Amino acid sequence: MDDVRVHTGTLIADLHLRWADSLKERRKVLRSLVDRLRLDGYAVAQVGPADLLQRVFLAVTEVSGNMTHLEERLDGAERTLVASEFEVAHLVREYHTWSDSSLR
Numbered sequence: 001m002d003d004v005r006v007h008t009g010t011l012i013a014d015l016h017l018r019w020a021d022s023l024k025e026r027r028k029v030l031r032s033l034v035d036r037l038r039l040d041g042y043a044v045a046q047v048g049p050a051d052l053l054q055r056v057f058l059a060v061t062e063v064s065g066n067m068t069h070l071e072e073r074l075d076g077a078e079r080t081l082v083a084s085e086f087e088v089a090h091l092v093r094e095y096h097t098w099s100d101s102s103l104r
Helices: 023-039 067-083
Strands: 005-016 043-046 055-064 087-099
Touching: 005 067, 023 043, 023 055, 023 067, 055 067, 067 087
Parallel strands: none
Antiparallel strands: 005 055, 005 087, 043 055
16 A cells, blocks of 8 residues: 555644724624735634734744645745735744654
8 A cells, every 4th residue: 555645734824914993894804804815715713812902923834744834834824924915023933744654
């Protein structure tokens, strides 16, 4: 049996929207960003407190059988985050690889 590998990658982003005067404003901009990422096929979740006025924590995840493809996809997600109305205060990238050889 061939070795099966599953690679997952996650971007954890600390985003700031300094001009937001209300949660409604922040949620509108956040919804637009999350929709763009999901339309591109990423799994996205708000992982921090939902009631911060000017700050959002997002996790963006991708799964692939190819590490190069995974890195390219996360690069694309990062470009989307940077191009948004949010300022990217901090960004962490984490990878995990699973192999069926771990079952043998």
